Amino acid sequence: MTASPYFTNPVVDAADYASIGWAIARGHGYPEAIFWHPPGYPCFLGAIWWLVGDSFLAPRLVQACLGAMNVVGIAWLGGRLFGRTVGLASGGAAAIYGMLIYFDGELLTPTLAIFAILATVISATLAAQTHRRALWICTGVLGGLSGTIVATSLVVPVVAAAVARKRAPWILLGMALALAPVTAHNLIQGHEFVLVSSNGGINFWIGNNPRYDQMVSIRPDVEWQRLTQEPARAGVHGQAASSRYYVTKSLSWAAANPWAFARLQAHKLRQLISGDEIFRNHAIYPSRLDSPVLRLLLWKIPFLAFPFGLLLPLALVGLWVGWRRARFLAALVLGLSIMALAFFVAARYRMVLVPFLLIFAVEAVRWFAIEAGRIQRLLAGACAAALFLVANVGQGPMDDRMNPDAEYSLATRLGTRGRVQEARALFESVVAHRPDYVEAWLNLSVCYDKEGLTREATYALARAFQADRVAAMSMIRRFTQEGRPEVAERLLAHLREMTGTATDGQVTEAHEATK
Numbered sequence: 001m002t003a004s005p006y007f008t009n010p011v012v013d014a015a016d017y018a019s020i021g022w023a024i025a026r027g028h029g030y031p032e033a034i035f036w037h038p039p040g041y042p043c044f045l046g047a048i049w050w051l052v053g054d055s056f057l058a059p060r061l062v063q064a065c066l067g068a069m070n071v072v073g074i075a076w077l078g079g080r081l082f083g084r085t086v087g088l089a090s091g092g093a094a095a096i097y098g099m100l101i102y103f104d105g106e107l108l109t110p111t112l113a114i115f116a117i118l119a120t121v122i123s124a125t126l127a128a129q130t131h132r133r134a135l136w137i138c139t140g141v142l143g144g145l146s147g148t149i150v151a152t153s154l155v156v157p158v159v160a161a162a163v164a165r166k167r168a169p170w171i172l173l174g175m176a177l178a179l180a181p182v183t184a185h186n187l188i189q190g191h192e193f194v195l196v197s198s199n200g201g202i203n204f205w206i207g208n209n210p211r212y213d214q215m216v217s218i219r220p221d222v223e224w225q226r227l228t229q230e231p232a233r234a235g236v237h238g239q240a241a242s243s244r245y246y247v248t249k250s251l252s253w254a255a256a257n258p259w260a261f262a263r264l265q266a267h268k269l270r271q272l273i274s275g276d277e278i279f280r281n282h283a284i285y286p287s288r289l290d291s292p293v294l295r296l297l298l299w300k301i302p303f304l305a306f307p308f309g310l311l312l313p314l315a316l317v318g319l320w321v322g323w324r325r326a327r328f329l330a331a332l333v334l335g336l337s338i339m340a341l342a343f344f345v346a347a348r349y350r351m352v353l354v355p356f357l358l359i360f361a362v363e364a365v366r367w368f369a370i371e372a373g374r375i376q377r378l379l380a381g382a383c384a385a386a387l388f389l390v391a392n393v394g395q396g397p398m399d400d401r402m403n404p405d406a407e408y409s410l411a412t413r414l415g416t417r418g419r420v421q422e423a424r425a426l427f428e429s430v431v432a433h434r435p436d437y438v439e440a441w442l443n444l445s446v447c448y449d450k451e452g453l454t455r456e457a458t459y460a461l462a463r464a465f466q467a468d469r470v471a472a473m474s475m476i477r478r479f480t481q482e483g484r485p486e487v488a489e490r491l492l493a494h495l496r497e498m499t500g501t502a503t504d505g506q507v508t509e510a511h512e513a514t515k
Helices: 013-025 040-052 058-082 084-095 098-104 110-130 133-147 151-190 200-207 212-216 222-228 239-256 258-272 285-290 292-297 308-322 327-342 347-371 374-392 404-416 420-433 438-450 454-467 469-481 485-499 504-512
Strands: 299-301 304-306
Touching: 013 040, 040 058, 040 110, 058 084, 058 098, 058 110, 058 347, 084 347, 098 110, 098 292, 098 347, 110 133, 110 151, 110 327, 110 347, 133 151, 151 327, 200 212, 200 239, 212 258, 222 469, 239 258, 258 327, 285 292, 285 299, 304 308, 304 374, 308 327, 308 347, 308 374, 327 347, 347 374, 404 420, 404 438, 420 438, 438 454, 438 469, 438 485, 454 469, 454 485, 469 485
Parallel strands: none
Antiparallel strands: 299 304
């Protein structure tokens, strides 16, 4: 996958993680006074780069090793709960599960989060069998650490505490010990009480609002800035208060529109059990073009989205027949599913369910082949067939090109590195598929201007203002704020030639804004 331009140019969330990781590796410390993302994964990247230096390959190799250890963990857990055969088969299925392999190669959280969650579950399983206090505390610590990678993973130690009952205080103590440094950093550096990260509120609003489909695909530039600045415009200041602002806004909408809220939750449930791999920021299926492994293990054809479309029906049958032998795992599947539905559904947030679904799916096959009676087989087969249809019908074809937001983010990175022609080609691709993409039109105008294509630069600028005048002016101001006043001056000069609306005073103001 090193042939992909995204390998050395991570975009959106991956770019944020990488940027923070580089800052840590170079001794600058964590750049945020209050954590916006949970800090576990950026610190993980920072530690790797501090040890080995600049390398986009190194963290992926480490994640590949963690992914292999996850396979062993799944096999051990399946074997401990359902016997050696189920354990080995679960591990084998995990070893060739395409999406687990895919996320091993991405600078995103799933591989590390799954590793921490599996460690928590294994610790809880051993603690329940040995009744050792140290293992209960260790379970809490590991669960707390998983929450510093993906905050919703805190449901794992909470479920463990609920199942452990009398041992719950030791688990909660361990979780508090793991979270204490994170919360203390937010309190000391940012002077606000934020348990893990401050992005929970805005993510809750993105997942629970009257325009769900538009909001989850919000563009990563002007539109995102408008959204994040909304609390300040409403007179709310501070990251903790802003997070509460979005939560209150979501709950108010849900209370005022209960039927719309219920329909939205049903829609998200449908997405959760869908075989389709819903991307966040970065389309997944086009990555198959760069990897023969993924071409084999991740695909869609009519009536089958492999592998999740096959895993889901088998896993739900396995939950039905095996939950009594694995109550903790069944509760975890329920808890993690609720946490995914509470926000918004995407493949990378659903991945934490996969290890446990694999175990239950293999148990379903074993039960069907060995233990089930004739009537039970008929019922289980009918249920599996119905679930298979629900998970696979209407999923649509695989994307054969990257999504515009990812192309736009890649193009901006290439442009800032002086690779203007490559950036221009990507911006042209973006506007060809999304003619209303104001940010891409404006950056395309900058590229044309750098190449001396004055007429094309003026045309692209006109298209940007046609798409969203306010957003275009906002971006021009940002060029000055980012220390590139000459870019703003050139754009305003083109604008003055085009419409006569940009005055000499505006050009001077753009130049002075950086002083």
